[in-house]
Amino acid sequence: MGVFGVTGKYARDVMSKLTPEDMSHDSFKFLECREMDLAGVPVQATRISYTGELGWELHHDIKDSAKLYDAICTAGRAFDIADYGTLAVNSLRIEKGFRGWGAEMNLDKNPFEAGLNPFIKPNKKVRFIGQDAVKKLKDEELKSKLVTLI
Numbered sequence: 001m002g003v004f005g006v007t008g009k010y011a012r013d014v015m016s017k018l019t020p021e022d023m024s025h026d027s028f029k030f031l032e033c034r035e036m037d038l039a040g041v042p043v044q045a046t047r048i049s050y051t052g053e054l055g056w057e058l059h060h061d062i063k064d065s066a067k068l069y070d071a072i073c074t075a076g077r078a079f080d081i082a083d084y085g086t087l088a089v090n091s092l093r094i095e096k097g098f099r100g101w102g103a104e105m106n107l108d109k110n111p112f113e114a115g116l117n118p119f120i121k122p123n124k125k126v127r128f129i130g131q132d133a134v135k136k137l138k139d140e141e142l143k144s145k146l147v148t149l150i
Contacts, residue, residue, distance in 0.1 A: 002062040007055030010079035015045075015056060017075035039071030050089055052096030095099060097148035104146050110137050115146045 006014055015023045018038040028034065033046045049055030065072055067096070073081060087092045099105045105114045111134070112120070122135045 002060050002068075004058045004060070004068060004072065005049065005051075005055055006058065006063075006076075007049040007051050007053045007084075009054060010076070010081075011049075011053070011055045012131040013079060014072065014076045014081065016115070018071055038068060039075075041071070043068070050098060051092035052098060055090070090101045094148075095150075099146070109146070112137055113142055113144050113146065115148075 012025075015038070019036055021034075021036050022028065023049075028045075028047050033044060035042065035044050037043070038045070038058065041060055044059040046057045046059070047055070048057055058068065076079075092146050093100060099116065100116055105111075105116075119150055120134060120138075122131065122132070122138050
């Protein structure tokens with residue numbers, strides 16, 4: 001399994017050059033996943049970006065990585081596309097207040113201490129693993145709480 005991220009203000013333009021599918025905001029909403037072909041490569045595209053910018057994660061068969069990478073670079077040439085590394089991604093995600101496993105989230109912090117309250121639904125009608133523990137934690141006093149300082 002390989003994963004590429006196409007992110008930034010021109011991400012939609014780059015993606016649109018690679019597929020006939022409608023990549024508009026109304027058609028492909030935030031957090032939506034879709035199986036599609038990009039430049040003839042089957043991918044599972046998820047509209048999300050760890051940097052907080054417009055973007056997609058493209059999960060694909062590792063054997064197709066070179067073909068997909070070349071297609072993305074060719075489509076993005078008109079927009080001055082460039083590679084980015086993990087240090088850049090970390091800087092951007094921290095600036096956005098996004099949490100990272102192993103950094104802000106780990107086995108020593110519970111989800112409430114990590115500031116993930118908006119994503120926790122302890123009273124969800126559908127049962128999930130850990131639901132009773134989450135309900136108990138919700139009523140306990142926090143020992144610490146992660147916040148973003150800007």
